[in-house]
Amino acid sequence: MITTVTGHFDEYSARAEATNEGFIDADFTFVAKTASVNTRNKDRDEHLKSPDFFHAEHYPEIRFTSTSFDGETMLGVLTIKGITREIAIDMDFNGIAIDPYGQTKAGFEGNVTVNRKDFNLTWSALTEQGNIVVSDSVRIGIVLQFVKSS
Incomplete structure (x- = not known):
């Protein structure tokens, strides 16, 4: 891999429902619209929306739903392209x-x-020198701010 590419989703929603101020075992949900992927490169973004990656036309959302939160680790299920996996954040x-x-x-x-x-x-390619173009590992950074509803 030559360099790290960063991006985000322009269209998303996030929700937290808590019964305590520490958010312990609160219910968190996050939904991103795959067609809103933005890496600041139009050609790359169109490729990410294609069947090679997100297949946004057929799978319009990425979804995360928490199953537990202890204040440091959030467990839950992440669904991308109709495939659901447990993850620990x-x-x-x-x-x-x-x-x-x-x-x-x-x-x-x-x-x-x-x-x-x-x-x-699973799309993959190699450069002429034999370097991978896309890493198998994807780092997801999360920054969320919730406003208390009345």
Whole structure:
């Protein structure tokens, strides 16, 4: 692999339902629209939307649903291209604060590495020198901020 490529999804939703201020065992859901993938390179983004990768026309969403959260590790199921796998996310709960507009917010940051081939994202190619173009390992960085509903 020559370099790391970063990207994000422009269209997504996230929700947390908690019964305590520590968010222990809260229910978290995250849904991203695959057609909104954005790596700041139009040709690459179109390839990622194609059947070689996300097949966005047939699989319009990536979904994560938590099964538990202990304050440090979030367990749950990740579904990509109709394939569901259990994952463990290293997740930091950054606390709760009231912003200048009076909204109560909770912040989280985490990361997880998944094998893209576990989700049938199997396209691969080599450069003329024999280097891989796409790594099997995909690092997912997560930054979430939730606003308390009334």
